[in-house]
Amino acid sequence: MSTKSTRVAAMEAIQEAARTDEKIVIISPDAVAAARATAFKEEFPDRVIEVGIAEQDAVDIAAGLATTGMKPVVVSYAGFLTMRACEMIRTFVAYPGLNVKLIGLNGGMLGGEREGVTHQFYEDVGILRSMPGVKILCPADAQQAKLAAKAMLEEDGPVYLRLGSGREPEVFEEGTPFAFGKIREVKKYGNDVAVFASGFIMDRAIAALEKLREDGIGGTLVDVSTIKPLDCEGVAKILEACECAVAVEDHNIYGGLGSAICEAACLYHPCKVIRLGLRDVYPRSGVAAELLDAYGLSVQDIVAAAKDAMKK
Amino acid sequence: MTVDELSRIANRLRLDVVETVHLAGDGHPGPCMSIADIMSVLFFEEMRLDPANPRWPERDRFILSKGHACPILYAALARKGYFPYEELKGLRSLGSFLQGHPDSNKIPGVDTVSGSLGNGVAIGTGMALGCRMQGITDNYVYVIVGDGEEEEGIIWEAAMAAAKFELGNLIVFADLNNHQSGGHVTDLSSLYPVPDKWEAFHWHVQTIDGHNIAAIRNAIAEAKKVKDKPSVICCKTIKGKNIPYMEDNNAWHKRTPTAEEVEIAREALRDKM
Numbered sequence: 001m002s003t004k005s006t007r008v009a010a011m012e013a014i015q016e017a018a019r020t021d022e023k024i025v026i027i028s029p030d031a032v033a034a035a036r037a038t039a040f041k042e043e044f045p046d047r048v049i050e051v052g053i054a055e056q057d058a059v060d061i062a063a064g065l066a067t068t069g070m071k072p073v074v075v076s077y078a079g080f081l082t083m084r085a086c087e088m089i090r091t092f093v094a095y096p097g098l099n100v101k102l103i104g105l106n107g108g109m110l111g112g113e114r115e116g117v118t119h120q121f122y123e124d125v126g127i128l129r130s131m132p133g134v135k136i137l138c139p140a141d142a143q144q145a146k147l148a149a150k151a152m153l154e155e156d157g158p159v160y161l162r163l164g165s166g167r168e169p170e171v172f173e174e175g176t177p178f179a180f181g182k183i184r185e186v187k188k189y190g191n192d193v194a195v196f197a198s199g200f201i202m203d204r205a206i207a208a209l210e211k212l213r214e215d216g217i218g219g220t221l222v223d224v225s226t227i228k229p230l231d232c233e234g235v236a237k238i239l240e241a242c243e244c245a246v247a248v249e250d251h252n253i254y255g256g257l258g259s260a261i262c263e264a265a266c267l268y269h270p271c272k273v274i275r276l277g278l279r280d281v282y283p284r285s286g287v288a289a290e291l292l293d294a295y296g297l298s299v300q301d302i303v304a305a306a307k308d309a310m311k312k
Numbered sequence: 313m314t315v316d317e318l319s320r321i322a323n324r325l326r327l328d329v330v331e332t333v334h335l336a337g338d339g340h341p342g343p344c345m346s347i348a349d350i351m352s353v354l355f356f357e358e359m360r361l362d363p364a365n366p367r368w369p370e371r372d373r374f375i376l377s378k379g380h381a382c383p384i385l386y387a388a389l390a391r392k393g394y395f396p397y398e399e400l401k402g403l404r405s406l407g408s409f410l411q412g413h414p415d416s417n418k419i420p421g422v423d424t425v426s427g428s429l430g431n432g433v434a435i436g437t438g439m440a441l442g443c444r445m446q447g448i449t450d451n452y453v454y455v456i457v458g459d460g461e462e463e464e465g466i467i468w469e470a471a472m473a474a475a476k477f478e479l480g481n482l483i484v485f486a487d488l489n490n491h492q493s494g495g496h497v498t499d500l501s502s503l504y505p506v507p508d509k510w511e512a513f514h515w516h517v518q519t520i521d522g523h524n525i526a527a528i529r530n531a532i533a534e535a536k537k538v539k540d541k542p543s544v545i546c547c548k549t550i551k552g553k554n555i556p557y558m559e560d561n562n563a564w565h566k567r568t569p570t571a572e573e574v575e576i577a578r579e580a581l582r583d584k585m
Contacts, residue, residue, distance in 0.1 A: 025445070
């Protein structure tokens, strides 16, 4: 499977939008290169606000800019943004509902896999999901990231876009649509089990669905690219059809996609849901594929979880 | 306005604070008193505001970064005409829009949420940049920070950024009353001397008596002459100023005056309003 950078793709969308919307500016805590915003800076040198390595400052400055009608996009690593600047996002952006967009790089173990715990971020979705008023997008590959970035700019108010390392597999065909706030069936081989997946682990979820099919199990794979607001109606329909599910994400099992699906299941269609993600531990440095395998996110782990979910 | 008139307004605001915190049964009166003279000059002489149009894009902006001193901000807004004076009675009560800390969602005339200490300079930096980027070149962003608040690291992140962007339209007042919640600033930290810190971050720095109306007025005029640097006006002040039992007494950081104490304040300010 070929790879394409979600960082490059998202920034292409922002640069295109900036040509017709002069209010769009990028706020960088020394993240222009990391966010692949060099081309944006060349085209719009006055619209990159470089604040130095200061994420809290970046978010507050974005809040101040937004009060004047500007449309700031803050780019940084997912954890530095959502953890170090957590309070600034909550109190000064989310509470007043300001039109600030947040792009978190290296979401999950993937991306920061060789860097270790300081640069791996598997709490970002959980942190932001607990804040009223923040919408959360987790696209699954580069072309989806581009569409998600475009959709983010079209939404009013705070939106968080979770991006990866820049080496994400291209899992969907060109022209695959992206609908803000909606889940999408990726594959449907049957209603034996539902697999909800989010983000750049989608390639493994696809492989697991194929493996299940070989084993005579027809599953439904669902891409949950908007974690908040969750498409509860869509999720409920899938659960009604399948009666059991697995949620797969490169995030801690607490607070992210798995939690969101379980909450929806509790309310709309109670059934067995197995969460696959980081099992509330801090992982370590490693090659991406090996790391995911080592921490319970192998294709076989997804297959086993699906079979487990099907047991009454 | 004359110096005397502005001084009387400052004292009127001080009494407003004593009365409203008494009625609310909760609030921070002491930290309001040290900034009363600055508030008077800003709201009743200096700032370009339109209470009938609180979101006027070309207005001056005001951020009370030490947001716990909001009773005096609310008093100034009421007396400026943003909302009826009677609303002050609702301070910190369910059903009132006057929240425990400044809240731009609910209170006309408040430009940002504030009170989580340290954030005002950074938000002000964003406002000053936003105005400049949209071609509004003749307005100013004013921020009042406490001295204890300057122990927060983000103050200095913002100081670096504002200096880098040469924000001559950003004017910060540092309220140096040498008190914070837990005691003297000089006992709790190594912050002092404060002006040196701002100098080191390439700001235009002045130091004045923060209770001298003429000095406040002059310092603002001097700050406005500097086009390529943000300005800080370091104001030596007294916490609890002009309320006899509150002066330099940190017990009044957060405390409710009794009816008797309200009367003492009224008596002390009677001829000064």
